[in-house]
Amino acid sequence: MDDLHIRRSILADPKARDEAMNEAIKNDPAKQKxxxxxxxLDEKIAQAMNIPVPxxxxxxxxxxxxxASHQQQKSKTRVRLAxxxxxxxxxxxxxxFMMFSSTYKNLGDYAIxxxxxxxxxxxxxxxxxxxxxxxxxxxxxxxxxxxxxFGTLIFADYCRFDGSKSLHLVFQGESSPVNVFIVPNDxxxxxxxxxxxxxxxGRSLNFNHxxxxxxxxxxxxxxxxxxxxxNNITWSI
Amino acid sequence: MATxxxxxxxxxxxxxxxxxxxxxxxxHDKHVAEDLVQETFLRAWRALDxxxxxxxxxxxxxxxxxxxxxxxxxxxxxxxxxxxxxTITDVKATSNExxxxxxxLREKIAQxxxxxxxxxxxxxxxxxSGEEIAKMLSLNKNTVMTRLFRARNQLKEAxxxxxxxxxxxxx
Numbered sequence: 001m002d003d004l005h006i007r008r009s010i011l012a013d014p015k016a017r018d019e020a021m022n023e024a025i026k027n028d029p030a031k032q033k034x035x036x037x038x039x040x041l042d043e044k045i046a047q048a049m050n051i052p053v054p055x056x057x058x059x060x061x062x063x064x065x066x067x068a069s070h071q072q073q074k075s076k077t078r079v080r081l082a083x084x085x086x087x088x089x090x091x092x093x094x095x096x097f098m099m100f101s102s103t104y105k106n107l108g109d110y111a112i113x114x115x116x117x118x119x120x121x122x123x124x125x126x127x128x129x130x131x132x133x134x135x136x137x138x139x140x141x142x143x144x145x146x147x148x149x150f151g152t153l154i155f156a157d158y159c160r161f162d163g164s165k166s167l168h169l170v171f172q173g174e175s176s177p178v179n180v181f182i183v184p185n186d187x188x189x190x191x192x193x194x195x196x197x198x199x200x201x202g203r204s205l206n207f208n209h210x211x212x213x214x215x216x217x218x219x220x221x222x223x224x225x226x227x228x229x230x231n232n233i234t235w236s237i
Numbered sequence: 238m239a240t241x242x243x244x245x246x247x248x249x250x251x252x253x254x255x256x257x258x259x260x261x262x263x264x265h266d267k268h269v270a271e272d273l274v275q276e277t278f279l280r281a282w283r284a285l286d287x288x289x290x291x292x293x294x295x296x297x298x299x300x301x302x303x304x305x306x307x308x309x310x311x312x313x314x315x316x317x318x319x320x321x322x323x324t325i326t327d328v329k330a331t332s333n334e335x336x337x338x339x340x341x342l343r344e345k346i347a348q349x350x351x352x353x354x355x356x357x358x359x360x361x362x363x364x365x366s367g368e369e370i371a372k373m374l375s376l377n378k379n380t381v382m383t384r385l386f387r388a389r390n391q392l393k394e395a396x397x398x399x400x401x402x403x404x405x406x407x408x
Contacts, residue, residue, distance in 0.1 A: 037393075044396070047342075058249060061249045
């Protein structure tokens with residue numbers, strides 16, 4: 001290892017010496033002297049570079065970070081609150097939409113689906129058990145009343161008719177029950193006077209604030225039922 | 238949250254002095270150095286989760302500080318006359334001989350070209366190896382070793398040629 005190379009690497013990094021260098025230094029007093037000189041120089045350099053650090057720097061650094069993270073936290077809370085609010089808002093809209101929007105596009109479809117759904121609860125042989133008085137009691141909320149009993153009324157109660165409160169009447173028919181719905185007028189749902197599927201048929205009549213829908217088997221004389229209702233019902237204002 | 242805070246405080250405690258000195262030798266101004274260190278630690282706090290290896294903390298912080306320093310120059314150029322004695326802080330009027338010598342050497346260090354001084358500061362203050370310095374400065378190792386050699390050689394020559402002049406100071 002030549003002298004110049006050793007001097008060069010000592011000057012470049014006095015602390016890093018390999019075996020070969022140590023060996024070379026050990027055997028050469030001139031090199032030893034050089035190493036001492038450079039070590040002394042490095043000591044001086046280190047001292048000179050070791051400029052005093054402001055006493056309060058540590059505290060300042062901690063303070064700034066504390067303030068910064070406080071700020072950050074505050075804005076995070078605000079963002080979270082805003083997000084929670086939007087989620088709640090959207091949920092509200094969704095629930096509203098699901099609860100109160102019409103699933104069916106027209107009266108007929110819904111009436112048929114409703115009858116199909118509840119068909120198993122009624123049988124044509126059920127006894128009449130609703131009096132005219134209690135029927136009219138229920139009719140009162142639709143601002144209507146029946147003048148006299150007509151047919152055999154098996155069942156009368158409030159029902160949800162696609163989101164709106166309605167009255168569901170079931171009469172004994174010739175071979176199967178006949179259903180009558182009193183439904184408040186609703187702009188969202190399309191009115192249709194006549195409707196049918198494979199087995200059921202329906203008629204609707206539109207009055208001032210309510211629709212009266214009759215649904216029954218195709219064999220039932222629905223026109224007659226409609227007529228009877230029409231003759232019997234009185235609407236108040 | 239608490240552990241992040243603890244980590245951060247430990248980091249500041251252990252490294253703020255070295256970082257400040259490094260910053261000082263980069264910009265030769267106490268106040269700018271302090272600002273740089275503050276900015277660096279603030280960035281470090283925000284990115285603390287990305288620091289996986291605590292051993293790499295020092296070089297990580299130095300990298301942030303160098304970037305911060307570079308940004309300072311993008312914002313505005315300081316029209317300081319390079320390496321004037323004005324930029325070197327006079328420690329105390331009543332300093333002893335050791336202080337006078339330190340002061341003299343500080344001036345010499347400050348007068349060195351930036352490209353020689355920076356690796357030397359990293360080596361002496363940071364305790365980094367040639368390879369680590371090369372990585373931080375994006376240079377190859379031979380270049381760094383050459384610069385370190387030249388830096389020390391310059392200081393050695395300065396020290397060797399100055400004693401008479403300094404002797405005058407001391408009477």
